[in-house]
Amino acid sequence: MSIVEVTRMTPTPPPTIESFYRFCAEKKLMGVRCNRCTKVTVPPRSVCSHCGASDLSWTELQGKGRLVTYTVIHLPPAQFQAIAPYAIGIVEFDEGARLPGMIKDTPFENLKIGMELQTDFETTTPQEWPRWPRYFFKQS
């Protein structure tokens, strides 16, 4: 049995970035909920970013949220040159936490702070490190 298979079988994976992206491969957006202050932290970690407690449990986010801010990148980093211009933004989920990411399938002129967006997941995994499928946002 490989290490990957063993990890998959673990009932509660460790609250790590690796686990977060492993869940993305299963089309799940996962954070941790603090058992003391009840707030959600994404990316998952072992210390609550709100109250500092270390008693946290995995929680699944629905992926729905609102656009906090955005930009359209015209001069991209080297490895993203082929897809420029592209939009990125920060989304605040209904559960409270925020993540940044690409906004796809949305005309630039439709981008507006406060608009509703939905999380989706890429089906391909990049060949280079880190080999995770990315999440992204699109108009709901």
Next chain:
Amino acid sequence: MRIVAKPLASIVSAGVTRFGIREGLYSRELFVEAAQEAFQGCPNLSPKKDVDGLFVGQMSESYEHQAHVAPMIADWLGLLPVPAFRSEAACASSGVALRCAIYAIQSGMHEVVVVGGVEKMTHLRTAAVTEMLGMASDYPFEQWHGISFPAIFAMMATAHMNEYGTTQEQLAKVAVKNHENGMLNPKAQFQKTITVDDVLKSRTVASPLKLYDCSPISDGASCLVLARPGLARNFTDTPVHIVGSAQAQDTLGLFEREDVTTMNVTKLAARKAYEMAGIRPEEVDVTEVHDCFTIAEIMAYEALGFCKPGEGGKLIDEGITRLGGKRPVNTSGGLKAKGHPVGATGTAQACEVYLQLTGQAGKRQVKGAEIGLTSNIGGSAATGVVHVYRRGD
């Protein structure tokens, strides 16, 4: 009556290289150029005999494929075997180095130290530099999703414009002002004025930020000689005392912050630095802020208490922060026109304030300046460093 704060440390000399494309020079050689200017400006100082520590700010090993730079620079300065330290806090690397130097002096373990910063960047392709600067943001959640470094500040600008009605013209006016000041600084990278129209017509980097909203890629070094306040008079008749020094941190990722229209680190550090110095924001005569992008200068005005949140754009409209205005900001030309060799920027800001408070700022001199302030940020303002300076009378 104002309470006169006790100095934490005293600047007895300063030096800065010309910023820009410095072909054929390694960062150690640039640092020596800055240090030699500082040493020559302080004839009573015997570096080998008097200097007992070296603090260097540098962002990245990647630009020159060179780690362990502190002993190397100590060697090139002829200061071996004094203890030498390197600090890294992205664009606030030498702002943090300055704080470390103050710690060293305040601890009583050091009496006279050299503190500065350096970066050599222009020998690399723009795409490579862009990628290295991007390392100051969160890798698995920002960089890996294609979020460039300008995009981080562009998102702050989008939010600021949406929340407060700040305009692209107001952002452009920051660049125009800083280019005007850079014209008066012989060491500035850009020696030309630009118009609001030039900025608005330049290509979009990440909306709403245009190319002329961004600071350039630069080579350069800056350096201060810092002494225990009681010893300052041994070296100069015109010391500049550091009377406030504060630093704060925020989340590395912009996305984890509650308010993306505010630089909370600068707000917190400024509040503490003012308190240490015993002054109010309106008493500052000359200020250098971290205009890596034009929006960052607007947000700095607000965080430093020069105006209310959201009124930064109005401040630039009214010309208050221009040379000759009530509260001149970035008389050096700022990062925008003077240049931004990232590791050098924090102490380069201090060099400008030193020149202003000792009456050596030439054509850009603010008459009678007594109190100065520098605000240096690292990354997306995950580090904020604020210093307050007073002319030694």
